[in-house]
Amino acid sequence: MFKRLIGIAALALSCTAQAQPQPQPTVVDLPTRPGVTQRMLVITPPEPKAAVVLLAGGHGGLQIFPNGSFKWGEGNFLVRSRQLFADKGLMTVVVDAPSDRQRAPFLNGFRQTAEHVTDLQATIAWLKTTAKVPVWLVGTSRGTQSAAYAATVLQGADAPDGLVLTASILSDDKQRPVTAMPLEKIQVPVLVVHHQQDGCAHCAYTDIPSLMAKLTHARRSHLITATGGKNQGDACAAFAHHGFNGLETDVVGQIADWILAP
Known part of the structure; x- marks a missing residue:
């Protein structure tokens, strides 16, 4: 009888927890440059402790619809994991890509430009003003080229409060890889997350030491190495080891814990 009552109580608590509604995402069009806006999908949990700006890989043209759905990129590691962060x-x-980059090539050839940095600077400033919490840039794959470059340029009050690089671009014959950027300019904390079996030719795990070695002025830096999970499709795509397939909850949990650590 005692065990039966415990079961009923646990079920009641479970139902109560499930009944609590999740915060609904909202779509925000933020003015960033003259005549240019940047569309963002925003999820605001109760009493947020920090904010994360998620920068997808690939060409970055998510083309977010007014209802919050995506024309492209729904499967991207950070995009599909957005609720886990919240x-x-x-x-x-x-x-999303800004309003003046809403057609091909989207962010290709744009990620390391002054205009892109201005867009991200406006995003950081908006979050610091509205949420009044620390703001972290989080990039994955080619999104690490956006996040790392912005962090090398933005300083002082304009800088993000921290940087997370997942599945970093470590070699590239078309655009400057993260390892070729002046990472010594970054003074904020930097977390690097990489899958040991990442099969993408631009993201060899053996190149990670050269990335970590350049974070000489970061307030703190740390490497999280992922292993296992699922490996499906193109080695550089979102559901291979490159996209932490099957490890989303664990990887996001470790990222969040590091961001929120004292």
Whole structure:
């Protein structure tokens, strides 16, 4: 009888927890440059502890619709994991290409430009003003080229409060890889997350030491090495080891814990 009552109580608590509505995402069109806006999908949990700006890989043209759905990129590691970040108490912002880059090549050839940095600077400033919490840039794959470059340029009050690089671009014959950037300019904390079996030719795990070695002025830096999970499709695509397939909850949990650590 005693065990039966415990079961009923646990079920009641489970139902109560499930009945609590999740915060609804909102779509925000933020003015960033004269005549240019940047569309963002924003999830705001109750009393957020920090904010994460999620920068997808590939060409980055998510083409977010007014209802919050995506024309492209729904399967991207950060995009598909957005609710996991919010569940950890982080205000979560998925950033689209700006309004003047809403057709091919989208962010290709644009990620390391002054205009792109201005767009991200406006996003950081908006979050610091509205949410009044620390703001972290989080990039994956080619999104690491956006996040790392912005972090090398933005300083002082304009800088993000931290940087997370997942599945970093470590070699590239078309655009400057993260390892070729002046990473010594970054003074904020930097977390690097990489899958040991990442099969993408631009993201060899053996190149990670050269990335970590350049974070000489970061307030703190740390490497999280992922292993296992699922490996499906193109080695550089979202559902291979490159995209932390099957490890989303664990990887996002570790990222959130590191961001929120004292």
